[in-house]
Amino acid sequence: MGQEFDIATVRSNVKDNVKQILANPEAMLMMSMLKSQSEDLAQHSLNVSILSIGFAHHLGFLKAELEDIGMAAMLHDIGLVKVEKRLIHKPSKLNEEEMSQVQKHCQFGFDILSGRRGLTPSCIDVAMAHHEQADGKGYPRGLVSNRITKVVKIISIIDVYDTITNYQVYAKIMSIKDAYREMMKGKGSRFDLELLLKFIKWRSIYPPGTIVELSNGEVGIVIGSKETNRLKPRIMLVLDEYKEPCKETIIDLSRLQPEMHNSGFRIIQAFENSAYGIDIQEYVEKGLVINP
Secondary structure, eight states: OOSOOOHHHHHHHHHHHHHHHHHOHHHHHHGGGOOOSSOOHHHHHHHHHHHHHHHHHHHTOOHHHHHHHHHHHHTTTGGGGGSOHHHHTOSSOOOHHHHHHHHTHHHHHHHHHTTOTTOOHHHHHHHHHTTOOTBSOOSSSOOBGGGSOHHHHHHHHHHHHHHHTSOBTTBOOOOHHHHHHHHHTTBTTTBOHHHHHHHHHHHOSSOTTOEEEETTSOEEEEEEEETTEEEEEEEEEEEOTTSOEEEEEEEEGGGSOHHHHHTTOOEEEEEOTTGGGOOHHHHHHHTOOOOO
8 A cells, every 4th residue: 555564574474474384384284275265365375385495395405495485485475466456366368468467466566565674585585576477488588497586486386286286266176186287288398397397296196184985985084104105195184075064083094905996995085175064174074284
């Protein structure tokens, strides 16, 4: 609204997110799955920040670097506050002129953040460059891969991932598996291939907070998995085979004998929050705790 914003408050929140992720990454990362049916720039920015911190931690970045990445991700889309809301929330495809206006948010973000005390060059660079592409066909400057920093490449991947797996007024929410399939179309051209493959392997098909249906009809919430066996996560069962609420029971698919997988304990479908009327936030409020 033309007023200054408090960088110290943003940094304090990012520092807390880094602390939480270092202590219990799966619990914190599940928070990015609690998405409401709305297009909320603040929620998107928070999700991208949390996921970027988590992925960068997985890649071996140090704590101070995680805080820098978290700040850059939190502020990456701040330039959108200068774009007309009718364009951001338009329910149909933007025409060429409208797209040109929306694309200006990168320059707007650069202008808002430039010269602000307490921000590193990465924050300003990400605001300007998060829509650049490895093949040079991105905007606003058409940078090629070797001129795009690793931090920008990381946040660009997660920005797209969170956007297409969240509510959009102009597009259907994609499942995680479909999102990966769509993003792989841009391997080496839109996205850095090595980082994209590492992100998919890290995030997995069934991240914490995913709602899954088993082959016996039961439905549960993924609450964690071993890094060495992401396809067989821990699940809290919440619906029985008739899709009726049942007493919550936790099973670990990685510990089951092979014959048990054959008898019904196999994941056959994965869904976002609200599938089968399940609201993950309700379980969090009831006391669901994800242990490291």
